[in-house]
Amino acid sequence: MRNLPIAASAAVLATGLTALPAAAEIELSFYGGVQDAPHSRVEGDDGTDDFNFLADWEGRSGEAPPHYGIRATWWRSANLGFGIELDHSKVYASDDTLEDEGFDQLEMTDGINFLTANVFYRWPRQFASGAITPYVGAGAGLSVPHVEVERNGSDTFEYQVTGPAVALMAGASYALTDAWSVFGEYKVTYSSNTADLDNGGELKTDIVTNALNIGLSYSF
Numbered sequence: 001m002r003n004l005p006i007a008a009s010a011a012v013l014a015t016g017l018t019a020l021p022a023a024a025e026i027e028l029s030f031y032g033g034v035q036d037a038p039h040s041r042v043e044g045d046d047g048t049d050d051f052n053f054l055a056d057w058e059g060r061s062g063e064a065p066p067h068y069g070i071r072a073t074w075w076r077s078a079n080l081g082f083g084i085e086l087d088h089s090k091v092y093a094s095d096d097t098l099e100d101e102g103f104d105q106l107e108m109t110d111g112i113n114f115l116t117a118n119v120f121y122r123w124p125r126q127f128a129s130g131a132i133t134p135y136v137g138a139g140a141g142l143s144v145p146h147v148e149v150e151r152n153g154s155d156t157f158e159y160q161v162t163g164p165a166v167a168l169m170a171g172a173s174y175a176l177t178d179a180w181s182v183f184g185e186y187k188v189t190y191s192s193n194t195a196d197l198d199n200g201g202e203l204k205t206d207i208v209t210n211a212l213n214i215g216l217s218y219s220f
Helices: 006-019 095-101
Strands: 025-036 040-045 050-055 068-075 080-093 105-122 132-151 154-159 163-175 180-196 202-219
Touching (some): 025 080, 025 180, 068 105, 080 095, 080 180, 080 202, 095 105, 105 163, 105 180, 132 180
Antiparallel strands (some): 025 068, 025 202, 040 050, 040 202, 068 080, 080 105, 105 132, 132 154, 132 163
């Protein structure tokens, strides 16, 4: 299961949506925003040398491909919902980290992609004459990054399933109509990643991404 292109992850998301049973409300959400990641320990070997260091990560959310997400939620009641989500976040090792640790490239920038199953709890239409709905949520699933590593002749450039991921989010939506709404949220995702390098080496790192998301939802 190591190699899994992002298109396959999107297909899993779409398949999960079509498998949802009929309900009073299904909500499709699309978002972008600002995302970054704190330092984390990186260790492993490139087939020539071992490495173990603290990486300085950058999110660079506005650079192509940008940070974005797609979410489908099946609201089984006025308060409780379940769904699936594809979150396309990114991490780049800083120039100082690359220079200090002898890497030509160290990043996951066609996404450190998270595919999760989510549960949400909301308090519908509480404020602003019933237009605002606060919510909280949690998710668990897989990290499916595009691993891009160059060091000592090792050149890895591929999608891999690298380990588990968990997410927490809290935000609020504002109803524009009965069907359309906008939302803002804070989301944090933790992933434990073990990536295979092309020459038989391995890279391990646990990454936390923090995101402020703004999006649009359609309910039916």
